[in-house]
Amino acid sequence: MTLKKQLRSLLADKRGQAEQLPQSPIDWLSQPLARFLKIEAAAGLVLLFFTLLALYLANSSFSAHFVAWWETSIGFKVGSITIEHSLHTWINDALMTLFFFLIALELKRELVLGELRKPKLAMLSVAAAIGGMLVPACIYVFLQLGEPGQHGWGTVMATDTAFVIGCLALLGKRIPKSLRVFMLSLAIVDDLGAIIVVAIGYGNTIDLLNAGLALAGFAAIKLMSLLGIRSIVLFFIAGAFLWVLVDASGIHPTVTGVVLGLMTPTTKWVSDERLHNIVNALWAHPESGHKRDHHINTKLLKTAEAAAREALSPVERLELMLHPWVGFLVMPLFAFANAGIPLSLQEMSAAISMAVFIGFVVGKPLGICLFSWLAVQCGLAERPSDLSWSLIFACGVLASIGFTMAMFIANLAFAPEHINAAKFGILSASLFSATLGIALLFMVTKKNDTQFEQRTINTDAQ
Secondary structure, three states, X not given: OOHHHHHHHHHHHHHHHHOOOOOOOOXXXXXXXXXXHHOHHHHHHHHHHHHHHHHHHHOOOOHHHHHHHHXXXXXXXXXXXXXXXXXXXXXXXXXXXXXXXXXXHHHHHHHHOOHHHOHHHHHHHHHHHHHHHHHHHHHHHHHHOOOOOHHHHHHHHOOOHHHHHHHHHHOHHHOOHHHHHHHHHHHHHHHHHHHHHHHHHOOOOOOHHHHHHHHHHHHHHHHHHHOOOOOXXXXXXXXXXXXXXXXXXXXXXXXXXXXXXXXXXXXXXXXXXXXXXXXXXXXXXXXXXXXXXXXXXXXXHHHHHHHHHHOOOHHHHHHHHHHHHHHHHHHXXXXXXXXXXXXXXXXXXXXXXXHHHHHHHHHHHHHHHHXXXXXXXXOOOOOOOOOOHHHHHHHHHHOOOOHHHHHHHHHHHOOXXXXXXXXXXXXXXXXXXXXXXXXXXXXXXXHHHHHHHHHHHHHHHO
16 A cells, blocks of 8 residues: 555545544444434334234223223323323323424424425425325214214324324335325325314314413513524423413313424524634644643533534424334333223224224225326326325325324214224224335336336346
């Protein structure tokens, strides 16, 4: 090896060391765990585990204790407002607010920074989501019109983002990027639509005084943002007080998460150029051991730390921070509290279970394909060249997995004597749709790969 190559190799090694943090003994455990948490399918696997565990406990000798535990009452008092709910309600109303907050953050990022900022591509997902909500609801109402479960039409409108993304992750690189974007955007818009359904269709009588105080609270949080307050802790404290006001107003409190998520800024406080200047200033001022230099370096390090943090927009920072908590704590806990139903068909309404099942399995694919086709034909939307209609149909089947949001709405929509029948329909539809959707996507992508290979061979032969 020449001297020039040796120097280049040495510099490369030094540069690589400079770009990495020092290693610690605990890294042998933390690094594989961190890699697992980044796998898209991981959250879906954890969610599936707690779903099966809840089903087992609800149908075991522990079922009475399991059900009674979720009814444990927990409460507190803020001034003249007393908030007291069961543990089950706290999970569904308070913890799920974080889930809705994350959904709203993802939607805003996609609208401002992501693929949805392209109007025609965005309209394809929006049209598909609208069709995937309206058609299942219409089918459900047709099947349950005048029946005890008529009010549960909102249950079949939702798509479970975590399970859908987890299923797509199982197929790896076979899935084109346009399909992932389409499905993620569809699921986000779908969830937002479901939230609107919760707010309008399943809200309580409005307390105008507390609703007015809640509006003032939203204005105060906007003012905090305009004044330049960037402490996430302060915003979360203000958001918690706001949640109490919205809950007391009679509006479903999870709406708080949606509004705050859409209010979150997408602009960075520190530009990339300023961040580079700060880092370069730190690099250009090496430690000399002198007290004054040490003080300057400490100040530069603190500035660089703040700049690195603020070089991401609040939307992106909050997404990165909340995603593992929602995926690996909030949603599994929700599944654990809601999926435990006794599998005794004699005690269930078969008509409600069948209406939920058909609404999902038939309505979702039909609505998504029909409204996507209409949007493209009318010139409102544009379909990417690698997103075939067979892929969109397979996605429609996969979108029939409505687990988390469907369970959430079912708890609001159905009377206690019908809730287990609705949940049985949700679980069976989700299992059927996941199996069929993955199989269809596998067949369609395999066919596309075969056609591509055949075209390549023909081109080489020519």
